Every structure is written in structure tokens, then in C-alpha cells.
Amino acid sequence: MAPTRKHQVSVIGSGNWGSTIGKILAENTAEHSDTFEKDVRMWVFEEDIKVPSDSAHHDKYGDEPQKLTKVINETHENVKYLPGIKLPSNLIATPDIKEAVKDATILVFNLPHQFIDKTLDQIQGHHLPYARGISCIKGVDVSDGTVTLYSERIMEKLHIYCGALSGANIAPEVAAERLCETTIGYDPPPMDLTSEDGAPKDNLIKVDVQRQKERKPTSIKLERVPQDLPHVNGELLEKLFARPYFFVHVVKDVAGVALGGALKNVVALAAGFVAGKGWGENTKAAIIRQGVGEMIRFGRTWFPSSVNEKTFTEESAGIADLVASCYGGRNVRSATHAVEQGVSVGEIEEKEMNGQKLQGVSTAQVVYDFLDKHGKTEDFPLFCAVRNIIEGKKQVDDLPALLSKKK
Amino acid sequence: MAPTRKHQVSVIGSGNWGSTIGKILAENTAEHSDTFEKDVRMWVFEEDIKVPSDSAHHDKYGDEPQKLTKVINETHENVKYLPGIKLPSNLIATPDIKEAVKDATILVFNLPHQFIDKTLDQIQGHHLPYARGISCIKGVDVSDGTVTLYSERIMEKLHIYCGALSGANIAPEVAAERLCETTIGYDPPPMDLTSEDGAPKDNLIKVDVQRQKERKPTSIKLERVPQDLPHVNGELLEKLFARPYFFVHVVKDVAGVALGGALKNVVALAAGFVAGKGWGENTKAAIIRQGVGEMIRFGRTWFPSSVNEKTFTEESAGIADLVASCYGGRNVRSATHAVEQGVSVGEIEEKEMNGQKLQGVSTAQVVYDFLDKHGKTEDFPLFCAVRNIIEGKKQVDDLPALLSKKK
Incomplete structure (x- = not known):
């Protein structure tokens, strides 16, 4: 018909x-x-x-x-x-x-x-x-x-x-x-x-x-x-x-499309942290690469039947949105300013955003709570490092040790 | 023993x-x-x-x-x-x-x-x-x-x-x-x-x-x-x-590691071209994503038995090196300047690099010749667009039409 x-x-x-x-x-x-x-x-x-x-x-x-x-x-x-x-x-x-x-x-x-x-x-x-x-x-x-x-x-x-x-x-x-x-x-x-x-x-x-x-x-x-x-x-x-x-x-892959748009904000904060330290292009690229890896692992762990890894590595909703967010936008900018000025991300939210909250900050916290509840924090060292740096429990200088495979 | x-x-x-x-x-x-x-x-x-x-x-x-x-x-x-x-x-x-x-x-x-x-x-x-x-x-x-x-x-x-x-x-x-x-x-x-x-x-x-x-x-x-x-x-x-x-x-994957380090320079020129136009983060991210896609296709076509796609999408030699090269380094910088000043990349090589040649320019040309010899230029629209823009045969403004799937 x-x-x-x-x-x-x-x-x-x-x-x-x-x-x-x-x-x-x-x-x-x-x-x-x-x-x-x-x-x-x-x-x-x-x-x-x-x-x-x-x-x-x-x-x-x-x-x-x-x-x-x-x-x-x-x-x-x-x-x-x-x-x-x-x-x-x-x-x-x-x-x-x-x-x-x-x-x-x-x-x-x-x-x-x-x-x-x-x-x-x-x-x-x-x-x-x-x-x-x-x-x-x-x-x-x-x-x-x-x-x-x-x-x-x-x-x-x-x-x-x-x-x-x-x-x-x-x-x-x-x-x-x-x-x-x-x-x-x-x-x-x-x-x-x-x-x-x-x-x-x-x-x-x-x-x-x-x-x-x-x-x-x-x-x-x-x-x-x-x-x-x-x-x-x-x-x-x-x-x-x-x-x-x-x-x-x-x-x-509906789940991968949605997850990409959420998790990228956590990685963007990490990109801002290392930019604030003046660590250069190598480091930012390494953060992005590790971020993609954890996005894939997140999808694979909790949406095994629906997520396709290629959504993260080959689609605009994955790698492209992640890269754009790690070089432009409020999350990376605010995290950079926080490190440069030696203050917390929270203080930057107050000072530069009239108390408006950064998407990456709330996502980092809820993702951490979720991982913690499932006993999976060790599999997601970058996501957890971002939350711990926001909370003041870790420093940006700890990142190399936190991300190293050798514990 | x-x-x-x-x-x-x-x-x-x-x-x-x-x-x-x-x-x-x-x-x-x-x-x-x-x-x-x-x-x-x-x-x-x-x-x-x-x-x-x-x-x-x-x-x-x-x-x-x-x-x-x-x-x-x-x-x-x-x-x-x-x-x-x-x-x-x-x-x-x-x-x-x-x-x-x-x-x-x-x-x-x-x-x-x-x-x-x-x-x-x-x-x-x-x-x-x-x-x-x-x-x-x-x-x-x-x-x-x-x-x-x-x-x-x-x-x-x-x-x-x-x-x-x-x-x-x-x-x-x-x-x-x-x-x-x-x-x-x-x-x-x-x-x-x-x-x-x-x-x-x-x-x-x-x-x-x-x-x-x-x-x-x-x-x-x-x-x-x-x-x-x-x-x-x-x-x-x-x-x-x-x-x-x-x-x-x-x-x-030895071949993938080596190819990543070569082909990224071509994509970095494209990233510079769109940055020179002031087209923003979305566009640069799209260029990077299309670039990864053509890198994968290149590897898959000519090194089918040895290349692993993940080298391009998940390794430092792939996506990380590509991203770093699209945001820092001589290829992206010179291409940006060329577009901003309305001159050819060759003129920038003369003016800003004492006639030293950009890696991306020679790679774009040899890759184009290689693709042309094998009758495969249509499968690599971004790589070929970069060479054609360098040669003055195409304009940066042609990129949307060149990269569109609808011909």
C-alpha cells in the first residue's frame, strides 16, 4: 500500500x-x-x-x-x-x-x-x-x-x-x-x-x-x-x-549515541585540567584517547547487547563530539581556569557562571556514584580521577600515576 | 634455557x-x-x-x-x-x-x-x-x-x-x-x-x-x-x-602504526583550512572524524591482512596523534594562515618556513597520485580535497559538497 x-x-x-x-x-x-x-x-x-x-x-x-x-x-x-x-x-x-x-x-x-x-x-x-x-x-x-x-x-x-x-x-x-x-x-x-x-x-x-x-x-x-x-x-x-x-x-545504537553525549563532558573536564597545567597537545590527546577507551568500556559493561563500539570511535556522537568538547565549550574552559587560578571548579562556577552548574561536574559525580555502587571504579581511572580532582581528593599532578596501568 | x-x-x-x-x-x-x-x-x-x-x-x-x-x-x-x-x-x-x-x-x-x-x-x-x-x-x-x-x-x-x-x-x-x-x-x-x-x-x-x-x-x-x-x-x-x-x-599492527603517522598530516591541513575560515569546533571535529574514516579505509584497502582498524580509532598512533596534529603543529598552523591571508600553502612555506616543506603537502600529493593510479580517488574525498585545495583546483568553500555522500 x-x-x-x-x-x-x-x-x-x-x-x-x-x-x-x-x-x-x-x-x-x-x-x-x-x-x-x-x-x-x-x-x-x-x-x-x-x-x-x-x-x-x-x-x-x-x-x-x-x-x-x-x-x-x-x-x-x-x-x-x-x-x-x-x-x-x-x-x-x-x-x-x-x-x-x-x-x-x-x-x-x-x-x-x-x-x-x-x-x-x-x-x-x-x-x-x-x-x-x-x-x-x-x-x-x-x-x-x-x-x-x-x-x-x-x-x-x-x-x-x-x-x-x-x-x-x-x-x-x-x-x-x-x-x-x-x-x-x-x-x-x-x-x-x-x-x-x-x-x-x-x-x-x-x-x-x-x-x-x-x-x-x-x-x-x-x-x-x-x-x-x-x-x-x-x-x-x-x-x-x-x-x-x-x-x-x-x-x-541509540544507547551509544546518548552515552557519548553524556560521558564526553567528564573527559572535557580532564582535558581542561591538563591544559590548565600547560601540559601541551600530547597530554590532551592522551586524555581524549583514554576517555574514548572508558566510554567504550562503560557502554560494553552496561549496554552489552545494544552498544556498538564504533558509535564511540567513528561517529559524530562519539569521537567528534568528544574532541569538540575537549577544545571548546564551558567544561574544558572552566576546568582550565580552575587549575590556572589554583581554585576549585566549584569556585569557577560561582565566579564565572553565576553559580550555574557545569554539565561535566554533575555527570562526573553521578557516574562515580554509579561505578562505586557496582564496584567498578578501578576499571574507569580517568572518570574517577575527574570526580576526585573536583572533590579535592586528588590533584591534577596525580594523573600520570592514576592512569598508569602499573599500580 | x-x-x-x-x-x-x-x-x-x-x-x-x-x-x-x-x-x-x-x-x-x-x-x-x-x-x-x-x-x-x-x-x-x-x-x-x-x-x-x-x-x-x-x-x-x-x-x-x-x-x-x-x-x-x-x-x-x-x-x-x-x-x-x-x-x-x-x-x-x-x-x-x-x-x-x-x-x-x-x-x-x-x-x-x-x-x-x-x-x-x-x-x-x-x-x-x-x-x-x-x-x-x-x-x-x-x-x-x-x-x-x-x-x-x-x-x-x-x-x-x-x-x-x-x-x-x-x-x-x-x-x-x-x-x-x-x-x-x-x-x-x-x-x-x-x-x-x-x-x-x-x-x-x-x-x-x-x-x-x-x-x-x-x-x-x-x-x-x-x-x-x-x-x-x-x-x-x-x-x-x-x-x-x-x-x-x-x-x-606495524602497518597501521606507520600509516597513522603519515596520513594524519593530510587531515591536519584540512583542519587548518577550515580553522582559517573560522568555521569553528563542529567543523574541525567533523574533519577529524572523516579523516579517521579515510585512514581506516586506506589501511583496509591496501593492508587488509595486517591492519587492525583499532590502531586508528583507539591507539595513540591513530586518533591521539591525529587530534594533536589537528590542534597543534606546523601543518595545521600553516594551512590556517594560508586561508586567513588568502594565499597558497606554498606561499606560506616560502614566507614562514624559509621554503622548508610541510610534511602534509608532500604526503597529500603522493597519496593522491597513489589513489589516482589505483582508480580510488572517489573513495577518499577528504584526502583528495586537500591535495586539490593545495593545487588551487578546489576551494575550501567546496568542502561541504566534496564531502557530502550525496553526489
Whole structure:
């Protein structure tokens, strides 16, 4: 049966990365009108903003507070979170989450991880049961001795299949259309395969969401994407996300894609520590190499059936994002400053980031707790060294001894 | 039979990297006196030098020309090529190559590649037929449609087995004992295995030196290391090369180790090109990732039986050396300047390097010629783009289209 309907795409979240992904989606739905409805809806957490005085749109609005959605839809620019970037006119901002997800067959999640649970609660019951999701939320949730991918959280809460997108994707650089790449992890449920690939006949199948070894599975029922819609597979996702400046590689390894985006921040702190000491390029490269090794070991230990080592060593979500984060960004910069100034990373967070917390610091701590709980700290000397240096229990000068195989 | 003799180690070459490796070797032979003779000989291409006026040793020698070997042996410093670094007193400089190789059971080659052939000619017939070699010579020789590793060249000329050492090892940083790593490729000839590992009984076996597919093999006869000497295996090489600040990983893949050190320079030029455009961290990370991919493909295509992909993705000789070279060093710097100033890389070589040639430029050209001869340019879009940008046939702005999978 040839598809007669088109996919309706919505993006949930409108920060700088959400707006950038919204721009890409809308560019592609306009270009592939055979497959997608042209308009892309973008859910915006509504706020009253003042258009900045240096904005080209300041004249129009003056200093009067405005609804962010109104300004986006009138100016086609997210003047607050992605200023200076023209958004496609078919990217439609909406403050109403129910409106945003209604009829959407593809939901792209792109919001800070601390808002995901509350947002999913608001979506529940208002989305199509056969929608498919892509999570662009960086990181993983580690607590209580378990690692949860945000894509799994979405599956458990909304009972829809969800993949993950991650890569060396600093939002303003992607928005400026500078050459870069990303990785999408998407392992379609069996019912979404073509009949030649052995799709089952059922419209509803039970799936166990259980990626991390030892974790108790959550059973959910997945509904088939109706056959009058185009197949949601790697090819379709490339059509939706790839641009001439944004290369997309689709892999099956959802867990590896998500883990790469989380663990890289710990390695970036280590890279900052040795840079702060002035130890040079050799040392930073050694830290990156050891970091990749521990990322692989982490994946292999807790996601043995799903993780593919190549996600870490050959994909944008792995090595490329790691390298970019070890040479640019807040984690490496703050760690460098801490060592140069002889203060703790915490003091740098206070001083340079108005108390905002570095992603790498919290990840290093939760990863350490997780490893400790499983009695595996010795297998991850770099990850643990970073946490111990943050805590003041070890010094950067201890790194050679801590990383040496000879104990 | 327990070994009753000790290995005599010599290093051939005394530039900044040769002197640094000499320092490491002499530190280790002094520490492991059960396995090695304490004194390490270092062959120095003799020259008359003036001790620089800012040297701590200038007072002793004044402005009178001195023999470099004499100054090294009296001051334990290579004042010309590695100034400011104290060398161990058991590292003995000699200008006489025959003297340097006489009785040496382990020969470490560390000199610029353009001198290797002439030096090997001088060694022929004066070395022990059962010596084993390690080549620290960066790069590979590509000509006439074949790729020759310098370790193979040594095997063919001296009829001794030779491995390779490479990694993210900027010499002054290693000499300053800053934390770093290296990779040694060593695949011992069967006769050097222990009897449990299935060593043949022969003292002399014929070996075909033929690593690159399609290349005509050279047959050489290898002589067994006498059994009164310690086994030359990975463990012994770690003892000889590893220091608390210099981690060593021994792998079997000699070809991968050598190829990594050559091909990285081509990728470093590409990294410089995009940096010169101001394209940011995402783009540089994408270039590195694509570069690793083409390095793997190169190895897989022409050294299918010997190359292990992990050498490129997980070893210091692969990803770490590549990353270090894409963020520091002459190739990336010169390419950046060329783009920033809107001139060719050749003009930068003239202007900033007194006409000295960049390693990456010649490698890009010979690799292109090699690929072209084998009809494989399309499989290596990044390598070929670098050569074409150098030649002025393509622009840096063409990179997104050149690297896109969609043609």
C-alpha cells in the first residue's frame, strides 16, 4: 500500500538548539513536500520578553514586553535564544503543548533535561499513539544505580518508540550553517519494518524497555505507524534532518549515541585540567584517547547487547563530539581556569557562571556514584580521577600515576 | 634455557626526537640492569657546532666550534637539538656508525626519513644478523604506486625484523616528561616466540616482506635471537620504552602504526583550512572524524591482512596523534594562515618556513597520485580535497559538497 498521507512534524523546545533543529526540520519539510506536511510546529515555553536593543527588530517592538511566540511568528527569529538567525516561515511557534503535539506523527524533543518529565506529563494522552520520537536531549539520567536514556524515558511515558540525535553540534555554529555532522540512533520497532524485512502482522506489540543490563524492564505497547504514512526509517530521518551543511548518519545504537553525549563532558573536564597545567597537545590527546577507551568500556559493561563500539570511535556522537568538547565549550574552559587560578571548579562556577552548574561536574559525580555502587571504579581511572580532582581528593599532578596501568 | 646475556641497545639518530628517545632508553636500561646493558649508544651525525650564547654550557666552551658528540658526552645535553634537557650519563654519543651498531642487539632508528637509505647502506654488514629493530621514523614512503613502511625498508636492507613506534609525541613535550602515550607495532617473527607459543626449531627462516597488497615480496632470511638473550617481545619493549610519564601500548599492527603517522598530516591541513575560515569546533571535529574514516579505509584497502582498524580509532598512533596534529603543529598552523591571508600553502612555506616543506603537502600529493593510479580517488574525498585545495583546483568553500555522500 503506497502512503497517501504525509508526516506532521513537531519540535518540543525552542532554546538555541531547539530553534536550530526547528530551522533544519522546516527547511526539509518544505523541500520534501511529498513526505512531510510543510508546516512544522515548535512548542515554546511562553515568556514575556523584551526585544534586545541591538536587535534588528527592536524598532518594531520598542521596549514593551512581548510574548516570545508572537515575536517568533512575526519576525521569524528567536530574538531571545537564537538572535540573528532567520528561521523559515513554515516553522510555527506555539505556546500550547497540546496544540503542538496534536496530529504530530513525528515528535522531536529538544529541551533541557530538567524539564523533560514535566513536559511529558503534559503531553500524555494528547499525542498520537503511533507517533515516533527523536530525542535531541543531551546526556543520560543516572540515579539509584541505573542509567536511563532520555529516549527510554519518553518511550516509557508516552508509549511511543523514540530514537536519539547527538553529535558535535554547537547550536550557533549549526544555525550559521557551518559544515558539521550528527548521528541519529534509531532502531525501529519490528512492526515498522517493511514486510520484506520481516515485519510482524500485528498493529500492536509489547516491547520491553530495558537497555541497561540488570535493570527491571518496563513493558509498553507500541502501535504500528499506519501504512498510509511513509515508513519511518533511516532514509526518512535523513530526509528530515540532513542539510547540505549538516550531514546525518543513522545507526541502530541509540544507547551509544546518548552515552557519548553524556560521558564526553567528564573527559572535557580532564582535558581542561591538563591544559590548565600547560601540559601541551600530547597530554590532551592522551586524555581524549583514554576517555574514548572508558566510554567504550562503560557502554560494553552496561549496554552489552545494544552498544556498538564504533558509535564511540567513528561517529559524530562519539569521537567528534568528544574532541569538540575537549577544545571548546564551558567544561574544558572552566576546568582550565580552575587549575590556572589554583581554585576549585566549584569556585569557577560561582565566579564565572553565576553559580550555574557545569554539565561535566554533575555527570562526573553521578557516574562515580554509579561505578562505586557496582564496584567498578578501578576499571574507569580517568572518570574517577575527574570526580576526585573536583572533590579535592586528588590533584591534577596525580594523573600520570592514576592512569598508569602499573599500580 | 634462562638468558645469561643482556641486550645492548643503540639509537640511530640524535635530532630532538632521537635524543628524547635516547634519554628514555638510557633511563630504562639503567633501571632494568637484569635485562639490558646499562650504556646506550647514540649515533650522532657529527657536526661542528657553536654552543649557543644562551646555553648554560656557553661559559665552558665559549664561541669556539666544537664537535657535537664531544659536547653531548661532556655536558649530557644535546645543546643544538634538544637544549635545556638533561640526558642520562649512560647515553653515549658516537659519530661512528659502525661503532654505534656493533654488538647492538636492539637498534632503534630515529632519524629524518630522507637520511634512512644512506644510513642503512653504512650499517649493512656491520650489525648483528640477529638484531631486532624499532623504527621511530614518521611516515611511509609512497612512490611508483606502492606504499613502503620504513620498518620494511630496514628489514629489506639489513635482514633483521623491525617494528615501528609512533604516537602523539611532540618531542620537546616528551623530553619535558609531560604525560603522554605512544604505540609500538611489533609482530615478532615466529622464531622469536616462546616454545609454548609454537616457535619453530629453525635458527634461520625465510620471511616474505610484503605488507602492501599487490606488492612484489622481497624474500629475506631472518636469524633467531640467541636463546641466551631475553625474548624480544611486547613485555620487553614496554620495559625498554615505557616511563612513568610515557605510556606504551604494544600492538601487532606495524602497518597501521606507520600509516597513522603519515596520513594524519593530510587531515591536519584540512583542519587548518577550515580553522582559517573560522568555521569553528563542529567543523574541525567533523574533519577529524572523516579523516579517521579515510585512514581506516586506506589501511583496509591496501593492508587488509595486517591492519587492525583499532590502531586508528583507539591507539595513540591513530586518533591521539591525529587530534594533536589537528590542534597543534606546523601543518595545521600553516594551512590556517594560508586561508586567513588568502594565499597558497606554498606561499606560506616560502614566507614562514624559509621554503622548508610541510610534511602534509608532500604526503597529500603522493597519496593522491597513489589513489589516482589505483582508480580510488572517489573513495577518499577528504584526502583528495586537500591535495586539490593545495593545487588551487578546489576551494575550501567546496568542502561541504566534496564531502557530502550525496553526489
